[in-house]
Amino acid sequence: MTGICDGRVVIVTGAGRGLGRAHALAFAAEGARVVVNDLGVGLDGSPGPDSPAARVAEEIRAAGGEAVAHGGDIATSQGAQSLIATAIDAFGRLDTLVNNAGFLRDRMLVNLDEDDWDAVLRVHLKGHFLPLKHAAAHWRSEAKAGRTPRARVVNTSSGAGLAGSVGQGNYSAAKAGIVGLTLVAAAEMGRYGVQVNAIAPAARTRMTERTFAQTMAAPGSGFDAVAPENVSPLVVWLGSAASTGVTGRVFEAEGGRITVMEGWRxxxxxxxxxxxxxxxxxxxxxxxxxDAEAPQPVYGAR
Structure with missing residues (x-):
């Protein structure tokens, strides 16, 4: 397989299903060697009977690509460190990290338990920070050794993190935090050859199937506007060397639409x-x- 990621080594977290799976397959189709991470848990973060990471890795290999599975918990330092080590041990390098893993525990604020707050912040925000930290340490060492990488990080925020979402205070806070983390990482890591961007995707996955249950393709178009595969082309480009010079940005991606978000000014x-x-x-x-512009409405607000 050859493409814009030919020869690159890419990690995708939460890649057993949904958006992560779509990203992993899309990277492989463009020539990347992929580390497929997935802990294999339910929507609420409870352990599942088996991890789908191995199935996605096998799917990539069956199509002629190269992939390995990683089933560690990337919201722990040990799990995140082993994730980076898996890429280096299996393929000798690391070029791109796609932070995607997450789950939901939706409640209105007055009903939101502290455990549900902590669990969502842990997986989404800490689960972005720790793989980023260990990947950045590797890339900094490479740069100091005279092997400056063309490294890429793609973080996953959400419209809920940009505008808020009723019933998702924990998720909205975590996704807003990911935007802040992205901006800081882009500023800090540029000197070491690392570009860091974020996407705010909208697609039908296990996490959003209720939201998009009524969304259908336009009659006769054959285009499923909420398929997760629609988001992956932008992620692949951001994760490739072709995106040189693009860093510290947030993009919304939904269906055939890409929007550069302009943030607080x-x-x-x-x-x-x-x-x-x-x-x-x-x-x-x-x-x-x-004299000011009105803010975007919070999702779900009446």
């Missing part, structure tokens, strides 16, 4: 050059808000 401002009184601050805030 200074809007209307006022400077008294002295301390405001509370009344003055309030009056000024209202004047500024009148």
């Amino acid at each position: 200074p809007g209307p401002t006022a400077d008294k050059a002295a301390r405001w009184t509370p009344s003055e601050a309030g009056d000024t805030a209202l004047e500024l808000l009148a």
Whole structure:
């Protein structure tokens, strides 16, 4: 297999199903050697009877590609470290890390247990941080040894992290945190040849099947707008050497649409050059808000 990732070694976490599986297969189709990570758990994070990682790795090999499976918990330092080691031991290098693993425990805030908060933050946010940390340490060592990589990291945020989502306070907080982590990592790791970007995908997976249950392809088009495979081409490009110069960015990807998200920017401002009184601050805030753009609506808000 040859393509824009020919010869690159790519890790995809949470790659046993859904978006991760689609990404792993798409990278392999473009010539990458793939480490397929999946712990094999249910939607709520509880252990499943077996991990699908080996099945996806076998699917890649059956198509003529190269892949190995990794079943470790990437939200632990040991699991994340072993993930990076698996790529290097199996293929001798690491070029791209795609952080994708996650699950849901949706509740309204008044019903959200502390354990459900901790579990979602652990898998999504810590599960991004630890593989990134160990991959970055490897790439920094390579750069210091005079072998500056053309490394890529693609993190997975969500529209819930960009705008919020009713009933998903834990998930929204984790996904917003991933955006912040992406920006910091891009700024810190650029000197070592590492580019870091994030996607906010919308696709039908186990996590979103209820949301997209009524979404159908346009009659006669043959195009399934919510198939996870629609997101993967952008991820593959971001994970390839062809994306040189693109870092610290967030993209929305859904169906055939790609959007560059522009994030927080200074809007209307006022400077008294002295301390405001509370009344003055309030009056000024209202004047500024009148000139400001309205925020995006929170998903699920009425």
